[in-house]
Amino acid sequence: MSAILPPSERLWWKQPIDKVEWAWIAIAFVWGMVMFAMMIYWHIYGKQNLSNEAYKTTPEMFAAKAEKFIAENTIRTEKGLNGEDIPVAKVPAGGAGYLIARLWAWYPILELEKGQTYKIHLSSLDYNHGFSLQPVNINIQVIPGYEHVVKMTPTKEGTYAIVCNEYCGIGHHSMLGRIYVK
């Protein structure tokens, strides 16, 4: 009986399984169940779960909602590379903020407060993008046609970068956004 020959025992399925093998199978099985339960446990007791709230949308609809949010909440502007104004929108505590992903920018700059909970609406106006918050290292896929409402509570003050980590063309590496946490 070798792995490249037909089993020498014709009734191989009637051969007993050794105790050690049974033990290892049992360990693997129980460990699988632990890992499975862990994900469910974290949904109940953990504090880092990705939101289930998402809606179908269109680039036009999402852009309109985001522009309205920016118009109502801009507190100042910063200069971009070519001297253009980039609005800094302060998201109302406990309220909703909008973040547009598009070729090749995250728009606008968001300002949050530590310890407050925000509903950040994420969507893309063109290709897939990747919301990668650094140096916290939270990574969320941003897909055109889907508005993802992610509840976030910043735990530390600072200036954070949003790296795009889904390949989106030639300018991908320059797609860097910003979030301030005061």
Next chain:
Amino acid sequence: MATTYRTCPVSGLQFEDQAEKLMRWNAVAGVLALLAGGITALLVILTRWPAIKLLPADQFYLILTAHGVDMLILWIIFFEMAVLYFASSTLLRCRLAAPKVAWAAFWLMVVGSIMTNVAIFQGESSVMFTSYVPMQAAPHFYLGIILFAVGALIGCGIFFGTLVIAKREKTYSGSIPLVTFGALTAAIIATFTILAGAGILLPTLLWSVGIIKEIDAQLYRMVWWGLGHSSQQINVSAHVAIWYLIAAVVFGAKPLSEKVSRFAFLLYILFLQLASAHHLLSDPGMSAEWKVLNTSYFMYFAVMASMIHGFTVPGAVEAAQRRKGYTNGLFEWLRKAPWGNPVFSGMFISLVSFGFLGGISGVVLGTEQINMLMHNTFYVPGHFHTTVVTGTTLAFMAVTYLLVPVLFKREMILPKLCQIQPYLFGISMSVLGLVMMGAGTLGVSRRHWDMAFSGAPFQYEWPGAAYLMMGLTGIFGVIAVIGGGLWILLVVGSLLFGKKLDGGKVSDKPTPLPANTQAASAVAHGHDHVPVPGTVVLALLLFVCFVLYYFVNWKYLSEVWLLS
């Protein structure tokens, strides 16, 4: 169709003429794809190495697309076709079903490969291996992959047909060998996978020529990964089958239990299909329930299968060695293993690296919430370079040292270099995978041209450790490319200049597998049971690493912003 059968004097294996030629041609096509993939790998590495940054952005993304397609699709699947023909026609001593159709399938795959590569190098299809819509490639990019996939699907059909013929013509008695069973698993998964691929790439092709107006970006990701991830599960099944094959050939090892090993393969068939979810864990469009159930392969039953193989393969080797008298202590069987034989060393490094690095990182990465720490970071390619490369590719390289003399009737040239190649490639690639995962843990993105974000309106400075990891990625990446290049050189060199070996006698009729061949009698041990304490220790070590690393990542997760 008249055909002949050759019995190899070295191995006792019997090769049917058409199957043998198909195996050779598929293997050679695979090696050519590996060569293209290797050259592009070097360019990718030298660009991501921050100190060198060789290519401009547009060329980098083009080359990265080519690297993904040539390695993950073309090299692996061409070689797998050879494995399927070997596991059916050769191991069952049977003629190949419909050899003309098999040739048509091969040429379809060749045409598809060339077409997709042409599309990529024309520069209008730098969409990455994944080609997420609505980013659009040239129509012949999709068409090439479709043709290739159709060819591969036909190849699977030939494999199934050959099994049927072998059964009908009674070329063997009893059940098919375990290795053939593993190949059957691979072929069944391949069939599902390729159908999923057709389900998304056909509409995408129509969309690229303007017939379909829009494809939902989330739907694309879900169905595409039914191709993209499941096709890596073909690899797992194929390389696990090769581990068993090598253990059988080098040690005369028999499976500890046919029942357990086959059951583990069956679990692959039942649950590996769900893996598409691994890529959608941080997506908006699926519910948490869907993610949890699918990402765990329905409660980790496929992970359990891999853990079983991870025990039974070294266990079979240990049992065989102990029967030969290497019974001192826990590990004499391993110390006295033929470490100078590249067939064995390649297989064993493949086994260890796949288990400890690729396997553990894959499960952690595929945990629903933990995925947010790693999604689309450099961790992801770090993970799959320790599964598809040190796992599958290294296993394929190892078995090639066996196949060159047997299938191509040539002696390997430069045996000293053959001895070191698996170590050079396997170890450098394992370290490469580790440092890539390290960089990913620090947040560094995959598929990203510039860590310094030139041209961005803001600045972000990665931690110094991330630059260190990327520098190490460069160094070990170059060593790995040298190790891979050395393999290509040795194989091609042996095919061209190796000493010709006697092919053995040729007959018009197949010799069926006798109930007790010489090969079988050498390994027929009856029911004697050999304990395998060394394997138990190794398996427990794996388990401890697994548990620790798993919970460390939950700890990391608990420290980030609160999300709900």
